[in-house]
């Protein structure tokens with residue numbers, strides 16, 4: 001198929017596609033559920049497009065390695081086969097709850113001083129602490145202080161904002177005399193050393209814990225797999241789990257707290273539901289696994305928040321590895337495709353009053369159930385976790401974490417917008433992962 005065929009794609013409004021010239025390549029942006037379904041169900045045709053290169057020796061390669069998120073074809077299958085059993089478990093709500101209790105204790109003292117709380121600072125810290133415990137079995141204690149590991153992790157993560165080193169691989173590879181390059185390599189080595197020590201320590205232990213943290217489970221899964229995972233691959237798997245799950249979850253939490261503050265009726269209704277479900281009268285009680293499953297209205301709030309503010313506003317680029325008929329559109333091999341989740345979620349042909357916050361659109365009041373369970377990603381209209389075989393593997397983790405945190409916060413405080421937020425919408429940085437800026441909220445003890 002000739003590339004020019006792209007120029008003849010049907011331009012009917014139902015197609016909901018836009019053709020863009022992306023640095024000399026055709027890029028098709030889609031927001032049509034039917035076409036999204038085709039793309040996401042055909043991951044053997046639509047490979048992930050790694051434009052910056054992930055080879056060892058480049059910055060992105062050194063940061064993330066070849067990993068489940070970036071790989072395609074047989075390599076991705078191999079990673080996913082190892083990840084699947086690691087993530088299939090009933091997440092214990094204790095870790096989420098104990099950390100939330102610590103957070104509430106910290107907030108109590110701030111609230112006494114009548115300060116508003118910048119949740120944009122706190123949510124990344126608590127989600128990181130929860131990751132530390134669940135993934136590595138280590139308390140990073142980021143909500144209490146800037147521990148050595150937290151500082152090293154932050155220093156390394158800042159490299160994702162270094163546009164020059166990420167996009168000009170030769171500078172990172174060959175210009176070692178530049179302090180920018182030296183600092184970047186040092187930041188990665190410092191963090192790697194910590195992770196490699198933890199891996200070595202865990203590997204050397206005789207007994208393996210099937211119910212342990214994710215790293216224990218990665219080690220077990222990789223040992224039972226033919227060929228296993230090398231130490232470097234184990235480190236990359238841990239890191240990609242952090243990268244894929246940390247900012248995404250904290251963004252959703254920040255936006256949820258903002259919506260609860262902005263819509264007091266919704267907040268009251270959610271609090272009533274939580275009080276009805278919870279058996280213990282202790283306001284700091286941790287919801288059990290079964291209790292959190294019954295927070296249906298709260299789940300509708302989370303679902304509606306992730307519709308309005310999907311952490312990934314568009315899915316990472318795919319490339320067609322062969323000529324392909326996408327609905328009515330002839331896609332030549334080599335065409336890039338992206339799914340604009342934000343455009344789809346805000347399109348009035350998919351949602352009534354798409355820009356308004358209406359959790360009831362997902363909630364069946366009579367049955368007290370979600371109209372469609374969160375896990376059901378089959379209509380391809382709600383795609384914060386993507387869909388098809390490459391949908392988010394940490395979805396359960398993220399949903400339970402959000403339910404526990406918001407439920408415990410709501411039982412303890414009434415949330416209000418700070419004066420400056422009453423005048424403006426939620427501010428965002430222009431990052432690939434939505435990144436709210438300075439969301440200051442008031443928490444009043446109840």
Ligand code: HEM
Pocket residue numbers: 068069070080240241242244245246248249252310311312315316383384385386389390391392393394395397398
């Ligand atoms: C609200 C929180 C989260 C959101 C919105 C989210 C969103 C997504 C999306 C959209 C994808 C697909 C990316 C693509 O198409 O290339 C994805 C993949 C992935 N997510 Fe999440 N995620 C969240 C939390 C998590 C958590 C907590 C973890 C781990 C504990 C996690 C681990 C992963 C992994 C490993 C993949 C790659 C799956 C694959 O390619 O096979 N995510 N996530």
